[in-house]
Amino acid sequence: MLLHSIKSVNFRNLKSGSLEFSDRANFISGRNGHGKTNLLESIYWLLSLRPKRGTVQDCVKKGESAFKIESDLTFGELKHHVNLDVEGKSKKLHIDGTQPRRKRDYLEQVLVVDFFPEDLLILVMEPALRRRFIDIASAQYSLPHEEVLRRFKRTLEQRNRLLKTPGGPDRGVLESFDRPFSESAALVTSMRLHLLSKLGKLTDELFREGIGEKYEADIRYISSLDGIPDSWADQNLPDPSQFQDIYFNALSRNRSVDIDSGRTSVGPHRDDWCLTLDGKPVRQFASRGEVRSAMFALHLSRFHILTEKRGIEPVVLIDDVMSELDIERRKRVLELLPPGQIFLSACDPPPEIEMLGNGELRHFVMENGSATRVN
Numbered sequence: 262m263l264l265h266s267i268k269s270v271n272f273r274n275l276k277s278g279s280l281e282f283s284d285r286a287n288f289i290s291g292r293n294g295h296g297k298t299n300l301l302e303s304i305y306w307l308l309s310l311r312p313k314r315g316t317v318q319d320c321v322k323k324g325e326s327a328f329k330i331e332s333d334l335t336f337g338e339l340k341h342h343v344n345l346d347v348e349g350k351s352k353k354l355h356i357d358g359t360q361p362r363r364k365r366d367y368l369e370q371v372l373v374v375d376f377f378p379e380d381l382l383i384l385v386m387e388p389a390l391r392r393r394f395i396d397i398a399s400a401q402y403s404l405p406h407e408e409v410l411r412r413f414k415r416t417l418e419q420r421n422r423l424l425k426t427p428g429g430p431d432r433g434v435l436e437s438f439d440r441p442f443s444e445s446a447a448l449v450t451s452m453r454l455h456l457l458s459k460l461g462k463l464t465d466e467l468f469r470e471g472i473g474e475k476y477e478a479d480i481r482y483i484s485s486l487d488g489i490p491d492s493w494a495d496q497n498l499p500d501p502s503q504f505q506d507i508y509f510n511a512l513s514r515n516r517s518v519d520i521d522s523g524r525t526s527v528g529p530h531r532d533d534w535c536l537t538l539d540g541k542p543v544r545q546f547a548s549r550g551e552v553r554s555a556m557f558a559l560h561l562s563r564f565h566i567l568t569e570k571r572g573i574e575p576v577v578l579i580d581d582v583m584s585e586l587d588i589e590r591r592k593r594v595l596e597l598l599p600p601g602q603i604f605l606s607a608c609d610p611p612p613e614i615e616m617l618g619n620g621e622l623r624h625f626v627m628e629n630g631s632a633t634r635v636n
């Protein structure tokens with residue numbers, strides 16, 4: 262797929278001029294706080310229909326109530342005009358002037374893979390970031406999984422609300438959550454294990470052979486429940502039914518604890534995963550440089566796994582993270598990217614920029630929310 266042009270109205274600090282992109286490589290430079298990330302974020306919105314940073318309202322220009330993104334895109338081998346209008350909870354999508362029956366029909370045909378600076382923290386900060394990373398990757402890997410995640414979240418929120426009932430919850434109503442909760446929890450867990458095992462394998466290859474690091478990289482799932490494994494060697498999706506009873510029994514075992522604390526103490530919302538180097542979690546043992554290389558290997562492996570599974574050349578967004586690497590590693594990372602159109606940003610053009618795009622590189626300078634093409 263390809264993004265030919267984009268124009269946004271009232272998106273953060275961006276001015277509403279239209280930008281025409283190269284089919285191969287686009288580089289956006291500019292001083293801090295001028296709108297480089299905002300431009301990449303508007304592309305992310307257009308191709309995923311969700312915010313990358315903050316809430317919907319954070320993305321709307323201060324003082325306005327809605328934003329709009331207009332673009333020309335090629336997907337499904339045809340060129341389309343795509344309009345996205347976002348106001349509060351309402352997201353209206355028009356393709357060639359018509360609203361698609363389901364947004365999924367559009368999302369199935371486009372793919373964006375992204376690496377933003379805040380993603381550098383995923384391996385070392387709180388578990389919620391790692392859960393979000395793997396759940397968003399799972400929904401991109403298999404679009405119907407988005408509905409599974411939504412169902413799990415809804416069930417968890419309803420159960421937690423019930424647990425907080427003044428005077429205690431009705432036991433019968435509480436028990437009626439056990440079956441639907443364990444069914445969706447098992448599906449979430451099964452997909453996480455499947456994808457994390459694929460990511461672990463490829464991350465190790467890219468970390469050692471691709472980037473040239475020395476340790477063996479691996480990924481482990483961390484659940485507090487016996488019977489939920491920390492890895493899944495089989496290439497197929499684990500049968501979720503094997504986890505259902507584990508959750509079902511744990512809910513019943515922990516019922517009193519949950520009533521006392523007013524929240525659900527077991528489930529994938531409490532789980533975590535970690536990346537290890539030679540068996541040791543990066544959080545506790547790795548140097549800063551190693552964490553950075555591991556992050557790049559993890560992101561690159563996600564890019565490749567999604568590209569292969571979806572059979573679409575993605576739009577690749579890399580926002581100002583390359584400057585974290587030395588020049589040799591930067592070159593290797595660029596060589597390791599999946600094929601596709603790329604958007605890269607940094608304050609200053611890096612020396613290896615010319616290897617991007619084989620002469621098809623377009624360079625834009627961002628100033629006060631306006632991007633100007635300089636070559």
Ligand SMILES: Nc1ncnc2c1ncn2[C@@H]1O[C@H](COP(=O)(O)OP(=O)(O)OP(=O)(O)O)[C@@H](O)[C@H]1O
Pocket residue numbers: 272273274291292293294295296297298299300318319320321322323581608627
């Ligand atoms: N909703 C909004 N309305 C108006 N301005 C906003 C909004 N959200 C963010 N901004 C502003 O947009 C400006 C550009 O932000 P952005 O993150 O794109 O900068 P950047 O060029 O990526 O900078 P850096 O090099 O520091 O990463 C910031 O000054 C920020 O305060």
Ligand SMILES: [Mg+2]
Pocket residue numbers: 297298299580581
């Ligand atoms: Mg930025």
